[in-house]
Amino acid sequence: MSDAVVTSAEPIEYDPAAMQERWLPVWDQLAPFRSGNPDDPRPPKYVLDMFPYPSGDLHMGHAEAYALGDVIARYWAQRGYNVMHPIGWDAFGLPAENAAIKRGEDPAVWTYENIATQKASMRRYACSFDWDRVLNTCDPEYYRWNQWIFLQMYERGLAYRKDSAVNWCPTDQTVLANEQVIGGRCERCDSIVTKKKLTQWYLRITDYAERLLDDMAQLQGKWPDKVLLMQQNWIGRSTGANVQFEITDHPQPVTVYTTRPDTLFGATFFVVAVDSELAAELASGGPAEDEFNEYLEQVKQSSDIDRMATDRPKTGVFLHRYAINPVNGEQLPVYASDYVLADYGTGAVMAVPAHDQRDLDFARAFDLPVRVVVAADSDPAVTGEATADDGVHVNSGPLDGLGKDEAISKIIELLAVDERGESAINYRLRDWLISRQRYWGTPIPIIHCPSCGEVPVPLDQLPVELPSAQGLDLQPKGSSPLGAAEDWVNVDCPRCGGAARRDTDTMDTFFDSSWYFLRFLDPHNSTEAFDPQQAQKWLPVDQYVGGVTHAILHLLYARFFTKVFFDMGLVSFEEPFERLLNQGMVQMDGSAMSKSRGNLVRLSDELVDHGVDAVRLTMVFAGPPEDDIDWADVSPAGAKKFLARAWRLAGDVTSPVGVDPTTGNEALRKVTHRMVSEAQQAVEAYRFNVAVAKTMELVNAVRKAIDSGCGGADPAVREATEAVAIMLSLVAPYTAEDMWSRLGHEPCVALAGWPKVDDALLVADSVTCVVQVAGKVRARLEVSPQIDEDELRELALAEPSVVTSLDGRGIRTVIVRAPKLVNIVPE
RNA sequence: GCGGGAGUGGCGGAAUUGGCAGACGCGCUGGAUUUAGGAUCCAGUGUCGAAAGACGUAGGGGUUCAAGUCCCCUCUCCCGCACCA
Numbered sequence: 001m002s003d004a005v006v007t008s009a010e011p012i013e014y015d016p017a018a019m020q021e022r023w024l025p026v027w028d029q030l031a032p033f034r035s036g037n038p039d040d041p042r043p044p045k046y047v048l049d050m051f052p053y054p055s056g057d058l059h060m061g062h063a064e065a066y067a068l069g070d071v072i073a074r075y076w077a078q079r080g081y082n083v084m085h086p087i088g089w090d091a092f093g094l095p096a097e098n099a100a101i102k103r104g105e106d107p108a109v110w111t112y113e114n115i116a117t118q119k120a121s122m123r124r125y126a127c128s129f130d131w132d133r134v135l136n137t138c139d140p141e142y143y144r145w146n147q148w149i150f151l152q153m154y155e156r157g158l159a160y161r162k163d164s165a166v167n168w169c170p171t172d173q174t175v176l177a178n179e180q181v182i183g184g185r186c187e188r189c190d191s192i193v194t195k196k197k198l199t200q201w202y203l204r205i206t207d208y209a210e211r212l213l214d215d216m217a218q219l220q221g222k223w224p225d226k227v228l229l230m231q232q233n234w235i236g237r238s239t240g241a242n243v244q245f246e247i248t249d250h251p252q253p254v255t256v257y258t259t260r261p262d263t264l265f266g267a268t269f270f271v272v273a274v275d276s277e278l279a280a281e282l283a284s285g286g287p288a289e290d291e292f293n294e295y296l297e298q299v300k301q302s303s304d305i306d307r308m309a310t311d312r313p314k315t316g317v318f319l320h321r322y323a324i325n326p327v328n329g330e331q332l333p334v335y336a337s338d339y340v341l342a343d344y345g346t347g348a349v350m351a352v353p354a355h356d357q358r359d360l361d362f363a364r365a366f367d368l369p370v371r372v373v374v375a376a377d378s379d380p381a382v383t384g385e386a387t388a389d390d391g392v393h394v395n396s397g398p399l400d401g402l403g404k405d406e407a408i409s410k411i412i413e414l415l416a417v418d419e420r421g422e423s424a425i426n427y428r429l430r431d432w433l434i435s436r437q438r439y440w441g442t443p444i445p446i447i448h449c450p451s452c453g454e455v456p457v458p459l460d461q462l463p464v465e466l467p468s469a470q471g472l473d474l475q476p477k478g479s480s481p482l483g484a485a486e487d488w489v490n491v492d493c494p495r496c497g498g499a500a501r502r503d504t505d506t507m508d509t510f511f512d513s514s515w516y517f518l519r520f521l522d523p524h525n526s527t528e529a530f531d532p533q534q535a536q537k538w539l540p541v542d543q544y545v546g547g548v549t550h551a552i553l554h555l556l557y558a559r560f561f562t563k564v565f566f567d568m569g570l571v572s573f574e575e576p577f578e579r580l581l582n583q584g585m586v587q588m589d590g591s592a593m594s595k596s597r598g599n600l601v602r603l604s605d606e607l608v609d610h611g612v613d614a615v616r617l618t619m620v621f622a623g624p625p626e627d628d629i630d631w632a633d634v635s636p637a638g639a640k641k642f643l644a645r646a647w648r649l650a651g652d653v654t655s656p657v658g659v660d661p662t663t664g665n666e667a668l669r670k671v672t673h674r675m676v677s678e679a680q681q682a683v684e685a686y687r688f689n690v691a692v693a694k695t696m697e698l699v700n701a702v703r704k705a706i707d708s709g710c711g712g713a714d715p716a717v718r719e720a721t722e723a724v725a726i727m728l729s730l731v732a733p734y735t736a737e738d739m740w741s742r743l744g745h746e747p748c749v750a751l752a753g754w755p756k757v758d759d760a761l762l763v764a765d766s767v768t769c770v771v772q773v774a775g776k777v778r779a780r781l782e783v784s785p786q787i788d789e790d791e792l793r794e795l796a797l798a799e800p801s802v803v804t805s806l807d808g809r810g811i812r813t814v815i816v817r818a819p820k821l822v823n824i825v826p827e
Numbered sequence: 828g829c830g831g832g833a834g835u836g837g838c839g840g841a842a843u844u845g846g847c848a849g850a851c852g853c854g855c856u857g858g859a860u861u862u863a864g865g866a867u868c869c870a871g872u873g874u875c876g877a878a879a880g881a882c883g884u885a886g887g888g889g890u891u892c893a894a895g896u897c898c899c900c901u902c903u904c905c906c907g908c909a910c911c912a
Contacts, residue, residue, distance in 0.1 A: 344911045693851035
């Protein structure tokens with residue numbers, strides 16, 4: 001044994017794996033992010049990450065999202081807030097069921113295994129979650145309250161069943177909500193969606209269309225504009241008029257909705273949606289009945305994708321009926337066509353080919369007249385281009401000579417006289433179809449009785465638990481697998497006691513996620529969905545973080561539920577999420593990662609290669625959080641190098657804990673306070689990458705101070721290094737904790753408190769003033785920040801380089817912006 | 828088609844209210860130290876130019892003492908919606 005140098009027991013090298021081993025158990029014990037103490041004096045703050053679907057282990061996308069959410073949660077904890085940062089699992093859904101079919105096991109087994117895996121990964125990833133609040137939507141203790149909410153809505157007429165042509169995914173063998181059809185394809189499996197006539201449960205979200213639209217004013221500037229705009233377009237409010245048309249040999253008048261009632265005199269035909277009840281009624285018994293039925297069949301066969309090709313030729317069938325134009329008594333031939341949608345407006349339109357492109361296309365295909373009623377430069381009948389702009393009305397009786405807006409007011413006034421029309425508003429938004437013909441979801445708590453009809457399951461019988469998947473054939477076959485669970489399906493009617501059957505459909509999983517942020521308040525509450533007093537304390541969510549993929553679906557539904565709860569008197573706010581941050585996606589070599597593309601980067605590999613902190617830092621430093629990250633463009637190795645460099649500082653601090661920093665080197669102190677202040681502003685403005693850059697600048701400054709400045713014993717070096725540890729604790733918790741310990745502190749650095757910025761140290765001794773001649777920089781002056789304009793002007797004009805570049809020219813004007821800029825404008 | 832967003836070095840990206848373009852990092856070049864290094868430290872790095880200097884934020888025009896930033900036109904890319912009357 002050598003009797004040479006005694007080495008320190010501490011590791012000399014930066015070793016992420018060892019730090020992870022060392023600090024995880026310590027944090028488990030200290031649980032610094034528990035938020036449930038009712039006597040906690042800190043003000044509450046609710047930071048929420050969108051909860052994951054347990055599809056396997058965490059991937060790179062999760063790593064980015066949770067790294068960013070953690071910066072926010074950890075920042076507010078450092079600022080002295082009682083931060084509630086919960087996590088749970090959105091655990092119902094098709095992937096579990098499909099995996100179960102493939103492996104021949106219960107979806108619950110697969111789901112809970114994945115949850116355990118993800119939970120372990122999150123712990124290692126050092127997410128600042130409050131582990132006391134975990135929930136899984138597939139637990140009966142959770143979905144019981146889905147059923148309760150559904151029944152509350154049912155009682156209020158917000159949940160109802162109707163028979164209608166619905167979006168059908170032929171692969172998943174289930175219906176889809178409008179919002180789940182993306183470009184005519186199934187959101188999940190990308191199959192082409194078809195239509196199917198089915199009786200299904202809907203939620204009356206359209207009743208809330210106006211509030212969903214208007215309340216977005218509160219979110220302006222707090223949610224990304226893009227998301228607000230997408231929601232606005234999705235709700236799609238339009239204003240116009242309802243106009244009544246008599247139809248020959250038809251008892252009731254038919255109402256049409258139009259945004260251009262001013263063009264009523266230009267109507268030359270009339271179209272009803274081929275798949276509407278009205279069309280069937282008008283065709284029935286008429287000379288075109290067979291032709292109509294044949295056409296209808298043909299349309300039903302076609303998918304949404306086919307229908308979406310806007311340039312395909314117009315088709316239709318003349319029904320041998322006429323609609324009477326209420327303004328001039330003209331007889332307009334009535335057609336059935338698929339270019340009119342059955343579920344928008346009234347499913348019938350007046351066709352004005354001169355001023356609507358679709359009507360014009362149809363008119364040209366069927367050789368129908370085109371009548372111009374708004375003057376324009378070109379003739380639509382000749383050009384094939386409808387003119388939709390404002391203009392002077394012609395051929396329009398009382399509207400002649402008026403512009404669009406006056407004509408609209410005038411015609412509505414005229415129609416109102418004998419109640420043939422009125423102004424009207426329409427929304428693009430449709431009611432939310434929530435029935436699904438699959439097993440792994442919340443059973444709909446309704447019993448169908450042959451004599452009583454729909455009967456809600458009594459509240460004291462909730463939850464209606466899913467029957468075991470054992471023995472059930474989960475293979476998708478167009479109707480719910482629950483129908484085969486005989487013991488479960490057959491029940492006595494709660495009302496008459498007779499034999500009855502349960503509803504066998506399950507709920508869309510978006511129902512589950514529409515209120516989970518409320519359940520986190522009190523995830524094991526067995527007497528109510530959530531405690532309204534807790535809601536009062538914590539909600540609305542201060543900061544929501546998640547992907548933009550949910551810009552419409554989830555966020556719209558959650559807003560809708562919140563408004564329903566408001567109306568029920570359960571909450572006092574109408575918007576659930578105060579602020580929203582949409583993080584970008586992680587890509588590889590320019591495209592989304594996928595196995596089939598062969599560009600999949602495994603998170604677990606990255607964590608082994610670089611350590612948790614380096615991966616988190618890479619995610620945060622890559623760019624603004626909203627932007628996509630291309631993993632090929634960033635450098636986790638560089639991140640690790642920086643962390644090691646920062647970490648080494650802690651070993652070079654030789655002053656004792658608690659030393660008075662005010663006695664330290666002032667230049668370094670100024671850098672420290674400026675960087676802390678700038679990092680703080682950057683975090684609050686979501687510019688986390690800039691906050692990291694400021695931390696790097698501070699590390700560089702400390703390194704320099706130790707090596708070639710005031711030295712490691714100066715109290716300012718300790719102050720700066722402690723600031724580095726705290727700033728790093730938002731992004732690189734292990735490194736920060738290890739630094740904190742090496743600096744002589746007890747854990748946890750996460751709750752050490754954000755460094756207090758001394759404003760006096762933010763004032764610079766001198767500033768560099770730029771002197772320009774004709775906008776070009778000619779000189780720089782070091783001046784006092786308090787210098788006055790006159791003095792600065794004198795100094796600038798006296799600069800030799802200024803005199804040289806003026807070259808004898810006179811001075812027109814001098815712009816002085818003390819203390820930073822002087823611009824001399826020559827003649 | 829309609830609506831929205833974005834174009835800054837070799838790369839990722841900085842740049843309150845118009846006020847030094849390129850912070851911070853990656854990469855690269857050179858040096859120091861080292862038996863060695865995918866370690867560490869130092870210096871350099873927009874383009875042209877020996878330098879002075881000139882040019883430079885997709886392209887063109889404009890407003891201004893001053894434009895990456897504001898206005899108009901063009902081009903390119905990305906996203907959302909898509910027969911919504």
